[in-house]
Each structure stands twice: as C-alpha cells, then as structure tokens.
Amino acid sequence: MKSNDTRDTPADLSAELEKLYWKPFSLDVCACHSNTKVPGAYYVLGGLASFGKLVRPGVDGLTGRWTPDWYCNPPFSEIGRWVDKAWACGQPGLMIVPNTKGEQGWWQNKVEPYRDGRDAAGGPGGQGLRLETHFMLARRAFLQDGKPILAKNGKVGSPRFGLVALIWRP
Numbered sequence: 001m002k003s004n005d006t007r008d009t010p011a012d013l014s015a016e017l018e019k020l021y022w023k024p025f026s027l028d029v030c031a032c033h034s035n036t037k038v039p040g041a042y043y044v045l046g047g048l049a050s051f052g053k054l055v056r057p058g059v060d061g062l063t064g065r066w067t068p069d070w071y072c073n074p075p076f077s078e079i080g081r082w083v084d085k086a087w088a089c090g091q092p093g094l095m096i097v098p099n100t101k102g103e104q105g106w107w108q109n110k111v112e113p114y115r116d117g118r119d120a121a122g123g124p125g126g127q128g129l130r131l132e133t134h135f136m137l138a139r140r141a142f143l144q145d146g147k148p149i150l151a152k153n154g155k156v157g158s159p160r161f162g163l164v165a166l167i168w169r170p
Helices: 011-021 076-089 105-110
Strands: 027-031 040-043 047-050 053-057 070-072 093-098 130-135 163-169
Touching (some): 076 093, 076 163
Parallel strands (some): 027 040, 027 070
Antiparallel strands (some): 047 053
C-alpha cells in the first residue's frame, strides 16, 4: 500500500453512501483507527475491532471474514485485490472507487461484465449477488487524519477524479 492511500471518508459522503445502500453499514473492512464510522472495523494495520476496541489482532480486511452490510474505501493503488475480496465474500456491501479506472483490467474483468444486471448468475462464481454502479455527482475531497488534504501550494486540494459506488445486493 502506498503512503498516500490512507484516506478518511468525510461524514457527508458517508451519509450519502448509506442512503444509496438503503441502510447503515455494520463493518468497515478497510479502516484506520482514526477514520472508521461504523461499529466494526478491520484496521489496515492490524486487526478486527468492535466499537473501537481491538478484538482480533493480526487480521485485516483482506484476510478476515466480511459480514453483510460491509463498507469499503480501499487503497486506490490496490483496488483489484479489494474487488476480488468483495466478490469472494458473497455478502452485500458497498465500495467506493475512482470513476477514472474503467479501462483497467480489474474493472474490465470484475465490474463491467456484471454491473447493473448484466449477469443473471450473480458475478464470478455465481454468488447470486447483483452489482450496481452509481456514479457520484461532483468530485469529492477526502480527509487525512480528520483534516483536509492540502495540495503542494498549501491550499485544500481538489481531487482529480469523481467516484463510483459499487453496490453488491442480494
């Protein structure tokens, strides 16, 4: 994971994503101690937590079990691995990814053939999940350690891309 891959989802974006998903998330599968907004979380560096308390050290979102209603803001340098895990877990949930990645292999192989009702079997392996894509309005700025991310000139930076919410539904 690259050092600039750790980004906090702003509260207003979290609320918007929950509305898209139709209910609250129960597990953040790729969180940091400082940025999770749900009861359960897999911390990127070190374990499963419940209500902020570490309950299973050494397990992360790529090795642990994902329960229904998971949420994922993955490291953008490793999106393919996280999309693979989302399909493999076989549980409903939501992941946000940059909307500028449609030409990349992970999108072409793991999203495009299955999105928006294109596959009746429910994705690779036939898990029975339906994948929806929601292209978000406007570019959204993330936070780092709870603060706006600054550009090299010291001002609040503007993202170079919009977002897509990938929603796995039963």
